[in-house]
Amino acid sequence: MAKPEFETPPLEDWVSTPAVQPDAMAHVRPFVAKPEYQEPLGFPGELVENWQDVALDKMGELLGRYRSLQVFMDACVKCGACADKCHYYLGTGDPKNMPVARQDLMRKVYRRYFTTAGKWFPKLVGAVELSEEVINDWYSYYHQCSECRRCSVYCPYGIDTAEITMAGREILATIGVGQKYSNEIIGKVHTIGNNLGLPEPALADTLEGLEEEIEEDINVPVKLPLDQAGADVLLVTPSADFFAEPHVDGLIGYAKVFHQAGISWTLSSYASEAANFGIFIGNYQNMQKVAQRIRQAALDLGVKRIVVGECGHAWRVAYSFWNTLIGPFDFLDPAYPVPQHICEFTHDLNQRGVLKFDREANDDKVVTFHDSCNVSRGSRLGDTPGGQFTIPRDLIRASCAHFVDMAPDTIHEHTFCCGGGGGLLTDDLIELRVKGALPRAQALQQVIEQHEVTHMAAICAICKSQFTKVLPQYGMGMDMIISVHQLVGDALVFGSEH
Numbered sequence: 001m002a003k004p005e006f007e008t009p010p011l012e013d014w015v016s017t018p019a020v021q022p023d024a025m026a027h028v029r030p031f032v033a034k035p036e037y038q039e040p041l042g043f044p045g046e047l048v049e050n051w052q053d054v055a056l057d058k059m060g061e062l063l064g065r066y067r068s069l070q071v072f073m074d075a076c077v078k079c080g081a082c083a084d085k086c087h088y089y090l091g092t093g094d095p096k097n098m099p100v101a102r103q104d105l106m107r108k109v110y111r112r113y114f115t116t117a118g119k120w121f122p123k124l125v126g127a128v129e130l131s132e133e134v135i136n137d138w139y140s141y142y143h144q145c146s147e148c149r150r151c152s153v154y155c156p157y158g159i160d161t162a163e164i165t166m167a168g169r170e171i172l173a174t175i176g177v178g179q180k181y182s183n184e185i186i187g188k189v190h191t192i193g194n195n196l197g198l199p200e201p202a203l204a205d206t207l208e209g210l211e212e213e214i215e216e217d218i219n220v221p222v223k224l225p226l227d228q229a230g231a232d233v234l235l236v237t238p239s240a241d242f243f244a245e246p247h248v249d250g251l252i253g254y255a256k257v258f259h260q261a262g263i264s265w266t267l268s269s270y271a272s273e274a275a276n277f278g279i280f281i282g283n284y285q286n287m288q289k290v291a292q293r294i295r296q297a298a299l300d301l302g303v304k305r306i307v308v309g310e311c312g313h314a315w316r317v318a319y320s321f322w323n324t325l326i327g328p329f330d331f332l333d334p335a336y337p338v339p340q341h342i343c344e345f346t347h348d349l350n351q352r353g354v355l356k357f358d359r360e361a362n363d364d365k366v367v368t369f370h371d372s373c374n375v376s377r378g379s380r381l382g383d384t385p386g387g388q389f390t391i392p393r394d395l396i397r398a399s400c401a402h403f404v405d406m407a408p409d410t411i412h413e414h415t416f417c418c419g420g421g422g423g424l425l426t427d428d429l430i431e432l433r434v435k436g437a438l439p440r441a442q443a444l445q446q447v448i449e450q451h452e453v454t455h456m457a458a459i460c461a462i463c464k465s466q467f468t469k470v471l472p473q474y475g476m477g478m479d480m481i482i483s484v485h486q487l488v489g490d491a492l493v494f495g496s497e498h
């Protein structure tokens with residue numbers, strides 16, 4: 001990878017609060033979506049003439065629709081508890097990347113147009129007009145938030161900056177200033193069924209190739225079925241699992257689990273994507289339309305269960321939104337959770353003694369685990385509180401004898417975003433992505449030094465792609481990042497090894 005034209009922050013013993021550097025990241029903004037990416041999603045192709053009116057109407061609509069947004073606009077007491085909790089502030093020093101300041105970009109406009117005090121005494125209450133300058137700041141800094149919700153964990157009022165970011169992005173798209181990366185991807189899912197635009201023949205070829213690879217490797221005919229009507233399980237997984245490294249080894253791991261458990265399963269060429277970028281742009285219509293394909297595929301294939309692969313935000317959408325967006329799921333088998341995460345699925349099989357592991361297969365590794373934001377703070381796993389933290393770790397420990405956690409204030413609900421979540425995994429934001437990865441890289445460096453950690457496992461496709469790209473900037477190998485189900489798949493014992 002060519003060296004980017006910015007300085008990677010140095011790794012220190014611990015992440016310290018950086019000196020404030022006003023506007024340090026004002027130049028960073030993703031490409032704006034062209035009309036061909038805006039219009040299919042129901043947004044205007046370019047900035048509309050009366051954009052102030054349209055933006056304020058939309059803001060009023062969102063304030064009315066989401067009570068939480070109204071509360072978040074009113075509740076902040078400027079205590080500052082969130083100020084140094086965002087990885088983008090820690091990595092950049094730009095004060096507009098402090099969560100409270102990010103919120104204020106919208107709050108100032110809210111006060112001007114939606115509060116009496118702001119209408120009559122704007123200066124007294126810090127209210128501002130919705131100007132071009134404000135909109136430019138919105139575009140930059142609402143695309144420097146990965147909607148990870150870390151700041152909300154520390155806010156005494158539970159203010160969730162992620163929701164404000166989502167509202168900001170939706171307003172921007174509604175006036176014709178959407179983000180190219182996310183909108184282009186959503187369009188591909190609507191037309192082809194996955195983020196990559198991978199059509200059915202290419203997907204079928206890829207899966208066949210993987211079957212051959214697995215058989216060559218372990219001499220067992222593990223299948224990766226596509227469009228198999230009547231299978232028990234429909235697996236929806238991020239499309240990066242079909243070809244990207246290290247994701248694909250996770251997919252191979254899922255296939256081995258299904259094979260060993262003897263449970264029939266299938267992928268769908270119509271809904272070959274678990275990811276749902278509709279959440280990133282804060283637009284429920286698009287989120288619903290993307291999710292709808294999965295319901296339809298499950299109905300068409302006549303499956304009894306839906307299992308979701310390793311993808312953080314996809315799991316958040318499935319866990320928190322599917323029932324409202326595309327439920328009810330009364331056509332599925334009520335004996336199983338709807339939806340079910342692949343980690344829950346594998347964990348359950350392991351607890352029932354269905355799987356046979358040999359941890360020696362991973363004896364060359366010392367593993368740590370990166371909790372993904374959307375799983376940690378936007379959903380959960382299993383039927384006990386904190387299952388989203390224990391279940392992946394249980395699977396790692398079942399597969400590998402050497403596991404160590406990173407520092408307590410960087411894991412579980414305190415986990416740091418990888419720096420590429422929330423629709424920011426695009427090369428036009430590489431500076432932000434590298435700098436935003438600083439806190440996680442720092443915590444990883446600590447366990448490398450103290451425990452000789454060789455690998456960091458994850459259950460999120462975005463985290464895996466992001467770390468593969470940014471860890472080398474911090475002097476770490478891109479192959480340090482690994483799928484939890486690669487560890488699982490490599491440790492499963494087959495055939496004569498039983």
Ligand code: SF4
Pocket residue numbers: 085086087088097098099102144145146147148149150151152161162165417
């Ligand atoms: S949601 Fe995450 S990225 Fe956004 S301001 Fe809060 S900590 Fe930063």
Ligand code: SF4
Pocket residue numbers: 075076077078079080081082083099100103154155156157158159
């Ligand atoms: S922690 Fe909450 S109340 Fe305090 S400044 Fe941040 S958003 Fe406002």
